[in-house]
Amino acid sequence: MHVWHLQPVDERVLRALEDGLGLSPLEARLLASRGVSGVDDAHRILNPAIEHLHDPFLFNEMAEATRILHEAIARRDKILVHGDYDADGVCGTALLVEVLSRLGADVHFFVPDRAKDGYGLARRVMDRGFEAGLKLVVSVDCGSSDREVVAALVERGVKVVVTDHHETALRIPEAHAFVNPKLPGERYPFKELTGTGVAFKLLQGLERAMGVDLSLAGGLDLVALGTLGDSGAMLDENRVLVSRGLEVLREWRRPGLRALRDESGLSKNGFSTRQLSFTVIPRINSPGRIGSARAAVDLLVTADEAEATRIARQIGADNERRKELGNGVIDDAVKYAEYRVWHDEPKALVFSAPTWHEGVVGIAAARLAERYDMPAVLIAVRGGFGKGSARSAGKVNVKEALERCSRYLVDFGGHKEAGGFSIREEDIPDFQRLFEEVVEELVSCPSAPCALRADAEAVLADCTLDLSSFIERLGPFGTANPEPLLMISNLKVVGHPREVGGGHLKFEAADATGEVRDLIGFSIVSRWKPEDVDGKTVDVLAHMRKNTYQGKTAPQIQIGEMRLSGTAEPSGSGAAVSGAE
Structure with a gap:
């Protein structure tokens, strides 16, 4: 059971925002619930601008990284941009290749094959590159944990600039430059840049070092997609990069993104970050999940409409195959989970199978964690080894849990919400037992109900198109900047609630003032059937969004959580409201 709370705010800040803006x-209140401290802070939230970005030379080694890159361009040295196979790595690779190509650099790129190479710098490619005269490697979204490969390159006379954003304990001493905001001792003020974001900062530094205009604003569409694709925290620089990047994306300048938009069915105008996350971004991810991500980079950098259409169609087919493979894993995992939950009270779900594709276990683990509200780990086994993905369900720090299980892992990486690892097949049972024990120790509130925290209370008359527009200005929404939740209480369900669209609940409700509005809850019929609320009085936690139908846009109240009025105990100090905590 979730307790509902109202996000506390400073009344002095509320008055200052009302009077000053x-x-x-x-x-x-919606602004103050974001942690806004005053009018100046509010201006930055409501009007994110490129001028709000930090100086790239605050990175400890940005000067050295840009010097090395500038010299390699001037000498026409052979440069390899080595990316990663997910959307973040793909977009960052495409961004660097595009800009360096415009500068006349002899630039090439490589993204590893998940099955052949695994995560990180691929030694087989480095060997071939050295034979072909490779002089400089620039990593994107990888490299921080690849000391052996970096050292081998340096020994052969190849310079290496690591750009990455993953957690790391130590700088690789052999690397000529190391640009990672999470490196211990790094003075850069914003630690949550994604791989694409770090690549963009490198280009910002290069632009200044060279004294030329690189027209970097035109690449912000890629930065936005990479940041969203990696679930980057929507704070500070990431909010600026994504909001400005969405403006560029809405112009649809890239043939590849136009083709991908058309293939996915995304609207040309009026799309949200949430819609991108269900349409374009999974398609950028899909080639790397089930094969080589090279096609995704080619799609993003091509200027040829026909080639873009061809690649987008192939990626569409790849995405359908990814979904088929993922659905198979999810179906299997749910069967295992149902049996386990029925016979036990697990704190985590850990399953493995030799028939699963390693490229889709992460998606399936996320679905399983969401469905059962507990950490989930799924492992694809092949040739005596397993490739696993873990998801937290907001319960534990996945990276910490994997660290505590590392005696059974070949390698691992990740962050608070998600992680990946390799494991010997014979160690999977011991890992499963230990992981569940660790989760039981780490779980934050094993006995107390978890809290949902609402940003503000509202009545139906507040739910206007103007309010929806104001809420949009608080975005982009995502990790660390969730979409606001409004608590609307004592709604009398009138008319006849009905199921629509296969699993969605729709009904009319009236509040104490007599105002009547439609409400809809997507995919909640499994929890709330029409007869459960017919004639009842309910409280809801809702998102205020816009709905466009037949050319007309109207405000829409979308239910996030619901309860029967009067069924919850008081939550202390008055307020009984929530947004996920």
């Missing part, structure tokens, strides 16, 4: 009390 001319906001309504509800708008001011």
Whole structure:
């Protein structure tokens, strides 16, 4: 059971926002619930601008990285951009290749094959590159843990610039430059840049070092997609990069993204970051999940419409295959989970199978964690080894849990919400037992109900198109900047609630003032059937969004959580409201 709370805010800040910006009390509360401290802070939230980005030379080694890159371009040295196979790595690779090509660099790129190479710098490619005269390797979204490969390159006379954003304990001493905001001792003020974001900062530094205009704003569409694809925290620089990048994306300048938009069915205008995450971004990810991600980079950098259409169609086919493979894994995992949950009270779900594709176990683990509200780990086994993906369900720090199980792992990596690892098949049972024990120790509130935290209370008359527009300005939404939740209480369900669209619940409700509105809850019929709410009085936690139908846009109240009014105990100090904590 979840307890609902109202996000506490400073009343002095509320008054300052109302007076200084001319906001309504509800708008001011929504801003204050984001942690806004005053009018100047609010201006930065409401009007994110490139000028708000940090100086790239605050990175400890940016000067050295840009010097090495500048010299390699000037000498026409052979440069290899080595990316990663996910959307973040693909977009960052495409961005660097595009800009360096415009500068006349002899630049090539490589993204590893998940099955052949695994994560990180691929030694087989480095060997071939050295034979072909490779002089400089620039990593994107990888490299921080690849000391052996970096050292081998340096020994052969190849320079290496690592750009990455993954957690790391030590700088690789052999690397000529190491640009990673999470490196211990790194003074760069924003630690949550993604791989594409770090690549963009490298180009910002190069632009200044060379004293030329690289027209970097045109590449912000790639930065936005890479950041969203990696679930980057929507704070500070990431909010600026994504919001400005979405403006560029809406112009649809790239043939590849136009083709991918058409193939995915995404609307040309009026799309949200949430819609991108279900359409374009999975398609950028799909080639790397089941094969080589090279096609995704080619799609993003091509200027040829016909080639873009051809690649987009192939990626569409890859995505359908990815979904088929993923659905098979999910079906299997749910069967295992149902049996396990029925016979036991597990704190985590850990399953493995030799028939699963390693490229889709991460997606399936995320679905399993969400469905059962507990950490989930799925492992694809082949040739005596397993490739696993872990998801937290918001319960534990996955990276910490994997660290505590590392005695059974060949290698591992990740962050708080997700992680990946390799494991010997014979060690899987011991890992399963230990992982469940570790989760039981780490789980944050094993006995107390977890809290949902709402940003503000509202009545139906507040739910207007103007409010939806104001809420949009608080985005982009994502990790660390969730979409606001409004608590609307004591709604009398009128008319006849009905199921629509296969699993969605729709009904009309009236509040105490007599205002009547439609509400819809997507995919909640498994929890709330129409007869459960017919004639009842309910409280809801809802998102205020816009719905466009037949050319007309109207506000839409979308239910996130619901309960029967009067069924929850008081949550202390008055407020009983919530947004996920």
